[in-house]
Amino acid sequence: MTAYENLMAFQRQTEALSQVAGRLGWDQETMMPRGAAEQRGEEMAAMEGVLHARRTDPRIAEWLARAEPADDAAAAQLRLIRRSYERSTKVPGSLAEELARVTSVAQGIWAEARAKDDVSAFLPILSRVVRLRREEAAALAGGGDLYDALINDYEPEATADTIGALFDRMRPRLVALREAILGADHQPAPLVGHFGKEGQMRLARDLAQTFGYDFTRGRLDLAVHPFSSGSGNDARITTRVVESDPFNCIYSTIHEVGHACYELGIDSDYLLTPVGGGVSMGVHESQSRIYENQLGRSRAFTGHLYGEMTERFGDLGLGGEEAFFGAVNRVNAGFIRTEADEVHYNLHIMMRFDLERELIRGSLDVEDLEEAWNDRFLRDFGVAVDRPAHGLLQDVHWSIGLFGYFPTYTLGNVYAGCLNQAMREAVPDLDAQLAQGRTEEAVGWLRENLQRHGGLRGPRDTIRHACGFEPDAEPLLGYLEAKFREIYRL
Structure with missing residues (x-):
């Protein structure tokens, strides 16, 4: 040999x-x-x-x-x-x-x-x-830099300075959009009701299959904090159920399906090799976020989902697909990152990025972390944290040592914005397909252009190869502004 x-x-x-x-x-x-x-x-x-x-x-x-x-x-x-x-x-x-x-x-x-x-x-x-x-x-x-060394575990090529500069460019437009939305005369009504655990889990399994998840090589279970685990021919997902909020289960499931489909979609020739896994957590998040948001929360797909939910749960009390689309994408300054709307989500990540960087660099002590969290949350979101489970204790990441991981969520959103732009150019009738609950061509495009290559290229080269242009925040910001200005009639 x-x-x-x-x-x-x-x-x-x-x-x-x-x-x-x-x-x-x-x-x-x-x-x-x-x-x-x-x-x-x-x-x-x-x-x-x-x-x-x-x-x-x-x-x-x-x-x-x-x-x-x-x-x-x-x-x-x-x-x-x-x-x-x-x-x-x-x-x-x-x-x-x-x-x-x-x-x-x-x-x-x-x-x-x-x-x-x-x-x-x-x-x-x-x-x-x-x-x-x-x-x-x-x-x-x-x-x-200590924090750079930890970031490198999750996003090779990135540093705290480059990420911080990206966040500084994004934050003003996100804040301006949020302020315009919260001050808008039109505010979509929320979904209200009781949605049983078994019904939610049946819907979650069906949606997982709709988005291409292969249950012969995976399984869906419940966990405190939804996650995806494994690769090759065994990629498992979890979700959680809140009986007053079915969107929690639905979009946690679709999100984790994106992660699992990345691993399951890698070329089988790379099985049990370094190239046979996702290249970085930022690229991994691009898959979970584009499945969840640009596909799953789109006007076209929520029209299909509205029909599925009314068939399973009866009248939703919203009056039609348009109101349901607004309810799915309703913007509010909630406490929980995993339940955050697309406008607020990156602000959650930016807050955690700053706090954990201070922890690792030694300028913030663990004993002072809860106070620092609560002060920063009030400043960024205008709402006082009401209980620790809605604040410092909500995320599993720090307990399992994932320092340097949080910024990859926003990098994933940025990459997803680029992929969405390229995918829609390649699949011009995508919305017509999504309105029928058909995702095959969308997920097929992602599999062919990104997923099957695994770790063959570096993170930015992976996105560049799939999209045909350099990764940049503009496609994401433009998508968010167009989508939410239309929903809120700005």
Whole structure:
């Protein structure tokens, strides 16, 4: 066997073990008995120890030095393996294991604290997570910016400065649009009623299939915080149900379907290799957000959804498809990021970006985080946080150490805006198809132009290749302004 063949055989085993570790995480959030939390932490630490040892195996450096790529795909495999090896060798194995152990336990503590609105129960373990992630960032940064080192785990090529500059360009137009909407004479009526759990879950399963989700290679379960897990031929999704708000379940499901379809759509030749996964979280979010918003919340598709919901739940009390479209896209300064409308969503992300950057850089202490959150939320949204579950405790990310992850949500929105523009040029009758509940051509375009390539290219090159132009925030901002000025008759 050549050096390249030896390297890839070794890497496939590592990727398979990583999938097993991911399945442990999925189980923890869906099926695991509550009393197993401490043991699961030890199991996760043990798996991380095995994975870290493999990722730092000295043979990798030897194989990389001798491997000759035969084509672009092989070159991409080598690039991603080298990146992983260089990162892994900077982090002590004991630190990697401790992070896995502590974040596994912290996730359960966060869920309990959120249910009880008890910030004090969560802050001690969060302090440990922040300390460990700062220690890891210092090992990775080599004297550079700690937060940049963490961003690089989720969005290679991005830095806090470039992201901050993007947010500074976007914020004024988002705020101006929000102020115009909230001051508009016309305000769409909300959907009000009771929508049973079983009915919502049946609809969620049907919608998942409408958007191309393959249940022979996945499953839909309930979780406190919806997520997608896995890749290759096993990509699972979760949602949540609020019986007074079916949109929560519907759009959480469509969002996670976007993530899962990205993984399921990658060329099978890349199975259990570094190229066989999404290239970055920003690109991943572009898929979940375009499925959820530009497709799922479009006027055309909500017309179809209105018919589905009236058939299943009876009269919705809104008077027709147009009012239903307004209800789906209703703008209000709500507390919860995952339930936020498209106008407010990025403002949530910008707030979290600033707070977590201060935490990692050491200019904000964990003990002061709740006050900082509440002050910033009041300033940005004009509403006082009424309870911790609507504030600091609402997101799972910090409990499991995902610092540097939040900004990728807005990068995903920016990328989705670009993809939507390109897709609509390529599929001119898209709205007519969506009005009939047909998404095949839209999701097929995304699969062909983006999803099947996995990690073959870098994040921005992936978007550039799919769209034919450089990624930019203008398509997203133009889409938001056109859509919501029409809804609110501005």
